[in-house]
Amino acid sequence: MGFWEPLFFWIFALGALISSCAVIVFRNTLYCALALIVDFFFFAGLYVLLSAHFLAVIQILVYAGAIMVVFLFIIMLLNLRDEEIGERTFSLHHVVAVLSTLALFFAIGGAAMMIVDKDAVKQGREQAAVERKAQAELEDGQKSEVLVQTESRVPGLYVDLNEAALESGFRARLNQYEQGTATPADGKYRPFDPERPFEMPPSLRSPEPDAIGTRPTSAGLYGTTQPLSVLLVNRFVLPFELTAVLLLSAIVGAMIIAKRRVV
Amino acid sequence: MSWEPTLIHYLVLAAAIFCIGTVGILIRRNAIILFMSIELLLNSVNLTFIAFSKYRFDLDGHVFAFFVMAVAAAEAAVALAIVLHVFRHTRGLNVDEVQQLKY
Numbered sequence: 562m563g564f565w566e567p568l569f570f571w572i573f574a575l576g577a578l579i580s581s582c583a584v585i586v587f588r589n590t591l592y593c594a595l596a597l598i599v600d601f602f603f604f605a606g607l608y609v610l611l612s613a614h615f616l617a618v619i620q621i622l623v624y625a626g627a628i629m630v631v632f633l634f635i636i637m638l639l640n641l642r643d644e645e646i647g648e649r650t651f652s653l654h655h656v657v658a659v660l661s662t663l664a665l666f667f668a669i670g671g672a673a674m675m676i677v678d679k680d681a682v683k684q685g686r687e688q689a690a691v692e693r694k695a696q697a698e699l700e701d702g703q704k705s706e707v708l709v710q711t712e713s714r715v716p717g718l719y720v721d722l723n724e725a726a727l728e729s730g731f732r733a734r735l736n737q738y739e740q741g742t743a744t745p746a747d748g749k750y751r752p753f754d755p756e757r758p759f760e761m762p763p764s765l766r767s768p769e770p771d772a773i774g775t776r777p778t779s780a781g782l783y784g785t786t787q788p789l790s791v792l793l794v795n796r797f798v799l800p801f802e803l804t805a806v807l808l809l810s811a812i813v814g815a816m817i818i819a820k821r822r823v824v
Numbered sequence: 825m826s827w828e829p830t831l832i833h834y835l836v837l838a839a840a841i842f843c844i845g846t847v848g849i850l851i852r853r854n855a856i857i858l859f860m861s862i863e864l865l866l867n868s869v870n871l872t873f874i875a876f877s878k879y880r881f882d883l884d885g886h887v888f889a890f891f892v893m894a895v896a897a898a899e900a901a902v903a904l905a906i907v908l909h910v911f912r913h914t915r916g917l918n919v920d921e922v923q924q925l926k927y
Contacts, residue, residue, distance in 0.1 A: 570829040574837050581841050581864055585848030590856050597860050604867050607837075610829070611878045616870075616889055623893055628863070628900045635904045636856060639911050658850035666843040673835040784878075789886055797887050804894045811898035819905035821912070 570610055577603040590641065594632050601625040612784040834875035841868040855910060855917045859903045866896050 580603060583596035601624045608617035782788055793801045841864060848861030870889040877885025907917065914921050 567828045570833070574829075574833070577837070578840060578844070581844040584860055584864060585844060585852060585857065590854060593857055593860055597863065600864070601867070604871065607834075607871060608874055611834070611874050613874045613878070613886055613889070616874065616886055616893075619890070619893060623897060624863070624867075628897055631900055631904055632856065632860070635907060639908075639917070641917065655851045659847055662843045662847045662850065665846065666839055669839040669842070670836050673832060673839060784883070784886060788883055789890070792883055792887050793890070800891060804891060807898050808894065811901050815901040815905040818902065819908050 566610060569606065573603045573606040590636050594629060594636060598625050598629050614784050615786045615789055831875055831879045834871060838868040838871040853918050853920055855907050855919050858919060863896060866892055
C-alpha cells in the first residue's frame, strides 16, 4: 500500500457518493442519467483498485456504454415536459424515507463493523509494523519474499493484500482447479466425471510460475479475463448458459412490450 | 480506521450507496429515475461482491458480479420498454398514476 492507492480510493469513494446523490436529487432526468454515467466510471475505478480489471472494463462497456445509452435514448425519445414528470413537492413522506434509510445504513454499517475482529486487527497492525521494519533492513533482492509474509496474515485489515501474496494464494487455487484436486466439499471445483480430472485446454492453462518471474506484479493474473473465463466454463457453466437464455428472452420481451400492438 | 482502504471501507461505502439508492426509490416518482436507483443498488452490491472476493483470494465474487451485470442489462431493456408503454397510456411517468393493474 503506497501513497497513491489510498488517495485514489478516497477520490473514487467521494466521487461515487457525490454522483450517487446527484442521481437522486436532480430534477431533470437527463442530468440524472449523466450523473449516473459519472458514477459508473467511479465504480470502475474502485474495481481497478480491487484488482478486478476485467469487471472494470465490463462496467464501462456494458453499464456506461450500453445500458446508459438505452436510458438516454428513452429520455430523449419521450422528451418530457415538467408537468409530465409528475414529481411531488416536498412532504413529510420524504423526511420519513430519509430517516428510515439512515436507520438502515446504520444497521448495515454496524453489521459490517462487527465482522471485523478488533483485537486481530490491532495485533496484525503491530506485526505488520515489526515486519516492515525488518524488511527495511534487508536489501532489495529479498523484499518480495518478506512482503508475502507481511500483510497477508492480517485478518480483516488489508483488503488489498500485496500483489505477491495475492498471486501466490490465487495461483495455488488455480493449480487445484487444473489438477482437479480441489474436492467438491470445498465448493470450489466439481469435475463432470468424478473418476477423471478435467483436462484444461492448453490455451486456458496458466503459464508456469517461473515463466512469470519471482515478482508477478506486472503479469498478475488475478481478476483478468483468463481465470474468470476458466471459472465461467467450468464451475459456473450452467448459469452462464442460462444468462444467454435470459438475455434472449429479455430482448424478445422488450420488443413485444414496446410494440404498440401485437398482431 | 485508518487512511488506508480496508475491507470495512469498501463495505461501508457500498452500504452508503445502497442507502442512497433506497432513498431514491422512496422519494422519487419518476419511473426512469426509479430504474436508475435500482442500477445504483445493483452496483453497490457488485462492489460488495468484489471487495469480499479480493479479501478471500478467489474469483467467485467476480463471477457473481458478472451475472449481476447481465441481469441488469436484461432488466434495463425490459424496464425501458415498460416505461415506453406506460408513457403511451398515461402521458406521463408518474408511477403513482399507474394503478390500472389493481382492478
